[in-house]
Amino acid sequence: MSKLTxxxxxxxxxxxxxxxxxxxxMEEGEILGIIGPNGAGKTTFIHLVSGILMPTSGRIxxxxxxxTYAPAHERSRLGIARTxxxxxxxxxxxxxxxxxxxxxxSRGKSLKEARKAAEAICAELELDRLQRDTAQLSILxxxxxxxxxxxxxxxxxxxxxxxxxxxxxxxxxxVIATVQRIARERRMAVGVVEHVMGVIRxxxxxxxxxxxxxxxxxxxxxxxSKNPRVIEAYLGGAA
Amino acid sequence: MKLKTSYIAAAVIAAxxxxxxxxxxxxxxxxxxxxxxxxxxAISWDMLLRSxxxxxxxxxxxxxxxxxxALAVLRGGMDPFLSIVFAAAFAGxxxxxxxxxxxxxxxxxxxxxxxxxxxIFRIVMHNLDDFSGGPEGVVLPEVIFGGNSSALYWLCxxxxxxxxxxxxxxxxxKMHLALTAIRNDETSARSSGVDxxxxxxxxxxxxxxxxxxxxxxxxxxxxxxTPETAFDGNFTLLPLAMALLGGVHSTIGPMAGAVLLGIAxxxxxxxxxxxxxxxxGVIIILVILFMxxxxxxxxxxxxxxxxxxxxxx
Numbered sequence: 001m002s003k004l005t006x007x008x009x010x011x012x013x014x015x016x017x018x019x020x021x022x023x024x025x026m027e028e029g030e031i032l033g034i035i036g037p038n039g040a041g042k043t044t045f046i047h048l049v050s051g052i053l054m055p056t057s058g059r060i061x062x063x064x065x066x067x068t069y070a071p072a073h074e075r076s077r078l079g080i081a082r083t084x085x086x087x088x089x090x091x092x093x094x095x096x097x098x099x100x101x102x103x104x105x106s107r108g109k110s111l112k113e114a115r116k117a118a119e120a121i122c123a124e125l126e127l128d129r130l131q132r133d134t135a136q137l138s139i140l141x142x143x144x145x146x147x148x149x150x151x152x153x154x155x156x157x158x159x160x161x162x163x164x165x166x167x168x169x170x171x172x173x174x175v176i177a178t179v180q181r182i183a184r185e186r187r188m189a190v191g192v193v194e195h196v197m198g199v200i201r202x203x204x205x206x207x208x209x210x211x212x213x214x215x216x217x218x219x220x221x222x223x224x225s226k227n228p229r230v231i232e233a234y235l236g237g238a239a
Numbered sequence: 240m241k242l243k244t245s246y247i248a249a250a251v252i253a254a255x256x257x258x259x260x261x262x263x264x265x266x267x268x269x270x271x272x273x274x275x276x277x278x279x280x281a282i283s284w285d286m287l288l289r290s291x292x293x294x295x296x297x298x299x300x301x302x303x304x305x306x307x308x309a310l311a312v313l314r315g316g317m318d319p320f321l322s323i324v325f326a327a328a329f330a331g332x333x334x335x336x337x338x339x340x341x342x343x344x345x346x347x348x349x350x351x352x353x354x355x356x357x358x359i360f361r362i363v364m365h366n367l368d369d370f371s372g373g374p375e376g377v378v379l380p381e382v383i384f385g386g387n388s389s390a391l392y393w394l395c396x397x398x399x400x401x402x403x404x405x406x407x408x409x410x411x412x413k414m415h416l417a418l419t420a421i422r423n424d425e426t427s428a429r430s431s432g433v434d435x436x437x438x439x440x441x442x443x444x445x446x447x448x449x450x451x452x453x454x455x456x457x458x459x460x461x462x463x464x465t466p467e468t469a470f471d472g473n474f475t476l477l478p479l480a481m482a483l484l485g486g487v488h489s490t491i492g493p494m495a496g497a498v499l500l501g502i503a504x505x506x507x508x509x510x511x512x513x514x515x516x517x518x519x520g521v522i523i524i525l526v527i528l529f530m531x532x533x534x535x536x537x538x539x540x541x542x543x544x545x546x547x548x549x550x551x552x
Binding site: 050051052071072073076077081082084088089090091092093097100101102104105106107111149150152153 | 412413416417419420422423424426427428429430431432433434435488
């Protein structure tokens with residue numbers, strides 16, 4: 001079943017078209033890679049579908065419902081969650097509170113229920129000592145906390161925007177395994193933005209490639225990575 | 240154990256506060272009322288600050304409450320006590336309506352606008368001669384409770400307790416998560432389902448209601464007001480200094496700051512009648528420079544450092 005669909009999605013920043021006429025869909029239980037060179041519009045695309053930015057034109061549907069202009073907090077309640085490329089810890093809240101807020105505000109749980117849910121999610125991600133301040137966390141722990149916070153929304157669609165950046169290879173493997181397991185268990189659609197192609201190859205069933213805001217290729221990683229247009233986009237038009 | 244101690248301490252303080260009129264004279268009771276009024280304003284200012292919004296409009300809502308209460312009695316023949324409830328609600332409704340416009344602003348744009356609102360309210364009261372009494376202000380036919388100093392004290396204490404209760408609720412409920420998330424990172428907050436505008440509006444309406452209520456209590460306790468006394472800049476400046484001195488983002492911080500600075504201000508008024516405001520200004524600057532967490536923040540750090548040193552042994 002199609003979870004998230006965009007049709008002709010476009011975002012222009014006064015002349016600069018960051019996302020140009022992108023149509024795509026995400027299926028239940030699918031892990032989708034979103035790749036492209038720097039400045040291709042990957043993060044802007046996630047901003048659009050998560051409601052942080054409003055599109056210039058086009059349409060976004062979540063399970064057939066038009067959410068093109070729905071505010072971000074409503075999409076979070078509907079079941080679209082995300083992490084950020086640049087970390088966004090809430091530094092005046094404890095780790096457990098950082099994770100809880102999704103349960104409280106997206107799922108309407110009581111503080112007590114939300115705390116329980118947060119503890120369960122953190123246990124799953126092997127994140128402990130939840131009474132700490134976020135300032136005491138390592139970068140891996142902050143990334144885990146942000147994934148936990150997104151999962152606390154109990155999303156049906158989850159976007160991970162470069163969560164592996166800054167992690168070493170062991171940590172990356174650990175996060176990959178966790179994402180795979182959670183996506184499988186919860187039948188979530190997961191969109192992964194990543195520059196490390198090894199991660200994309202291992203994690204995703206399908207990728208879309210953006211370049212200068214346009215969708216230039218789509219398909220399994222093995223096929224897409226041999227596509228001449230994709231190679232040119234990554235290596236530049238030097239040849 | 241720690242929890243129990245703090246509950247006992249709170250109970251003792253509350254008992255002493257309630258019983259004060261039995262052993263305090265008229266002047267100390269008057270000072271206590273002034274301190275309690277400022278304390279309630281400081282707490283209410285801090286409650287909105289927890290969302291990151293710095294209001295300079297405390298005196299505006301305070302004066303609005305004062306005038307709403309006074310005019311309800313004078314022009315509408317309302318019962319004085321009921322007029323306090325009315326004035327609090329009036330300030331809340333005004334905040335609700337204004338909130339739709341100004342809560343879209345952030346940082347200094349919000350602050351400056353709240354400051355401007357206060358001036359607008361004052362100028363309106365100044366110029367609505369027929370209705371508000373103009374620059375001469377209004378004189379009520381009588382002071383509430385016949386001016387009984389114990390009753391006035393308890394009335395003010397009641398207003399303060401309502402404010403403390405609201406602040407405590409903000410600390411213990413999901414308001415705490417919502418406001419802190421908004422203050423730290425609005426983008427994260429939105430992504431976690433926090434309806435930012437809704438929670439800002441709740442905080443603005445609740446704190447404005449408290450400020451209006453304290454203004455109404457003040458005017459009913461003194462029996463008169465003028466635009467210059469009701470919208471006195473002190474009602475913005477002092478609560479702000481108190482909350483900063485005591486420590487922001489908590490209930491206890493503004494309370495501690497209000498006791499210290501409130502009593503100090505009474506003494507300063509006698510020592511330097513025309514210069515005591517300078518002292519507040521200096522306090523604000525010093526606290527921001529050297530003690531941004533305030534006294535309570537400093538105490539917490541010292542306790543934590545002590546514990547860590549103890550644990551290290």
